Amino acid sequence: MICHVMRYAPFYLEIRKQIESGIIGDIIAIQTEENVSYHHMATSFVRGKWNSIANCDSSMLLAKCCHDLDMISWMKGSIRPKKVSSFGGLFQFREEKAPEGAGTRCLVDCPIEATCTYSAKKMYMEQELWGIYAWDNMHLGTVPTHEEKIESLRTSNPYGRCVWRCDNDVVDHQTVIIEFEDGSTASHNLTGATSKSCRTIHITGTKGEISGNMEDGYFLVRQPDTRPGHLYKEVRIESNVTSDMHGGGDLRLIADFVRTLRGDKPSLSSTSLEKSIYGHQIVFAAERSRSENNVVEISL
Known part of the structure; x- marks a missing residue:
């Protein structure tokens, strides 16, 4: 079956x-x-684990439209x-398409973060979207504090990156x-x-x-x-x-x-x-x- x-x-x-x-x-x-x-695009196919054929051995067409x-x-x-x-x-999410002034990480060096549709803070904290992807161990029932989320997005969390400056190629x-x-x-x-x-x-x-x-x-x-x-x-x-x-x-x-x-x-x-x-x-x-x-x- x-x-x-x-x-x-x-x-x-x-x-x-x-x-x-x-x-x-x-x-x-x-x-x-x-x-x-x-x-969903920003989370799964730009910042996330299905963003590169080399990383996941799958095209976006196979991963999403199978x-x-x-x-x-x-x-x-x-x-x-x-x-x-x-x-x-790949038309939109590449470095040369980045808005003027865009940084490399939303909560580190981006002066336009407050008005950006793809702000990691807006998406994963204020809208509370895709938490099971964005926060380590959330799928095991461990929910980080507000301060831990901010620190994560500022440092090592791949979901804190600018969507125009990621390693995506799908x-x-x-x-x-x-x-x-x-x-x-x-x-x-x-x-x-x-x-x-x-x-x-x-x-x-x-x-x-x-x-x-x-x-x-x-x-x-x-x-x-x-x-x-x-x-x-x-x-x-x-x-x-x-x-x-x-x-x-x-x-x-x-x-x-x-x-x-x-x-x-x-x-x-x-x-x-x-x-x-x-x-x-x-x-x-x-x-x-x-x-x-x-x-x-x-x-x-």
């Missing part, structure tokens, strides 16, 4: 059920987005990806284009440092379309409506997204795993290794395409 957690998120599972029902016909095109918030590219593959069922092209790079934006063996296509846009984090999807089929934003907790199914005075009809389908991680998928995955161990029939979200690998192939092909500036064919 391969643990693709987003397949268990109610939002995506309900979309997959709609596709299985045939309501939008055969899939022609899929467009997805992952918008990574400014605070879910999305697997989701695209899952929506296509057993139809395999054939060709991949990709563009992107992309902060990337676009992936996929062609499947049946001639259908898909595209995925990864965008870092957005104001709001969200995942979106738009699937166009021969009989209709599906579109939605996972964080909204619902999606729309649209079909042509040829009655006089109408152009299309749409149905809103609630997905009951919870506050659980990955859109409510985490605990549902564990429950499915336990049921599988007990001998129950695997759910629609469950997958074999043979099909699971499609999303990974897309990621690796996309990184080759981006770095080599060509279209990469995925072999059988």
Whole structure:
């Protein structure tokens, strides 16, 4: 059993059920987005442990969008990806983009810290974001004092560094284009440092379309409506997204795993290794395409 957690998120599972029902016909095109918030981008992919391919042996596309590219593959069922092209790079978070006067550490030598969106003091102390990353041993239940946090950010803490003067080299934006063996296509846009984090999807089929934003907790199914005075009809389908991680998928995955161990029939979200690998192939092909500036064919 391969643990693709987003397949268990109610939002995506309900979309997959709609596709299985045939309501939008055969899939022609899929467009997805992952918008990574400014605070998540700064913490995980600029200052943090996924900021460098050399440090973590993973591109940002693999670390952050493995879910999305697997989701695209899952929506296509057993139809395999054939060709991949990709563009992107590190646009914003590099030294030459630093605002005038920016220092090297937020609480040491930065005169613009008080007005900076990426101030470590604002992000990790005042907004109290990502504490489990920023503070050593917090995941073990040890919470540092205010004074200890200040001293940490001033000295050795990597999360106290200026976001424009870190050792990061992963992309902060990337676009992936996929062609499947049946001639259908898909595209995925990864965008870092957005104001709001969200995942979106738009699937166009021969009989209709599906579109939605996972964080909204619902999606729309649209079909042509040829009655006089109408152009299309749409149905809103609630997905009951919870506050659980990955859109409510985490605990549902564990429950499915336990049921599988007990001998129950695997759910629609469950997958074999043979099909699971499609999303990974897309990621690796996309990184080759981006770095080599060509279209990469995925072999059988």
